[in-house]
Amino acid sequence: MKNAPTATNSQSTKNNQLEQSQYNTESLTDLSTAAQRARVLHYLQNHRALTTLEARHLLNVMHPAARVMELRDHGYKIITNWRQDSDSAGRLHRVAEYVLMAGGDA
Template sequence: MSDATPTAQHLAEHDGQLPDPSAEAQRQRLLVALRQGPVTTLQARRLHDVLHPAARVQELRERGNRIITCWVTDNTSEGRPHRVAKYVLTTEASPHLIPRLDR
C-alpha cells in the first residue's frame, strides 16, 4: 500500500476531485471494489472513502446483491489489530431488478 493518504491518492487518480460523499456514491464505490475481490471494513474506509461500510453493505443487500460477511483481524493505519468484517460479493443483482432506494 502507498504511503499517501486516501485523499491524496484519490486526488492524484481523479484530477483533483474529492470523492462524492453521498450514500449512493459510497455504495457504487464499494460495489466496484467488491467486484474486484473481498473488502474489509478498514479497507472500505481507508481506500474507498466509505465511512460506514456495514450500512452500505446492508443497502447493497437490500438491492439484491448477495454479500457474505467473514470476520478477520486487520491492522489499522496505526498498526493496531482489530476484528473487522470482510465482505465478499457472491452474486450481483441484475440491474433491472434493483429496487430504487433513495436515501
C-alpha cells in the same frame, strides 16, 4: 431507498439506478450514500472482498456496513467474514470482510 418504485419491476429499476450512480460518482469526494454504495460495489466486483478498514481508507466510506446492507437490499449476495486486521498504527482490530459471492450480482 426513499421513494423506491413500487411496480413489479422495482428491483430492476433499483439496480439501474445503482449502476447509473456508479458512473456518476467516481470521485472519492462525493459522500452521498449512492456514491459510497457505488464505490463499494465497484470494488467488490473487481476485487471480490473488502474489509471495513479498506473501505474507510481506500474508498472514503466511513460506515461500510450500511452500504453493504443497502447492496444486499438491492439483491447482491454479500457475506460477512470476521477477521483480525491491523490499522495504519499497527493496532489489531476485529473487522468485517465483505465478500461478493459468485453469481451474486443482482
